[in-house]
Amino acid sequence: MEKTTKTNTVFKTLSAIDCRDKTEKKNGLTYLSWAWAWGIVKENYPSANYEITMWDGKPYLYDEALGYLVQTTVSIDGEKI
Numbered sequence: 001m002e003k004t005t006k007t008n009t010v011f012k013t014l015s016a017i018d019c020r021d022k023t024e025k026k027n028g029l030t031y032l033s034w035a036w037a038w039g040i041v042k043e044n045y046p047s048a049n050y051e052i053t054m055w056d057g058k059p060y061l062y063d064e065a066l067g068y069l070v071q072t073t074v075s076i077d078g079e080k081i
Contacts, residue, residue: 010076013044041076048076 021034041048047049055061063068074081 010045010079010081014041017044041074048074050074055063 003011017040019032019040022040023030023032025031037051050072052059053073059070061071063069
């Protein structure tokens, strides 16, 4: 039960932050860049870290039909999210 509580606490903390002034618009979509998002995470959880998934020695996976995929795993307070 503690795992769910910790994850919910991290989610509640980060989702309560108003970052509308940091968002950008592109192709009709509004997004928060990785740089801003990661900065907000580190402000709240200084020990947070991330790992980039590697495929055949490359930090991305390419599929002709789908395009490029980049994947990261974020760890906050010992939880992989």
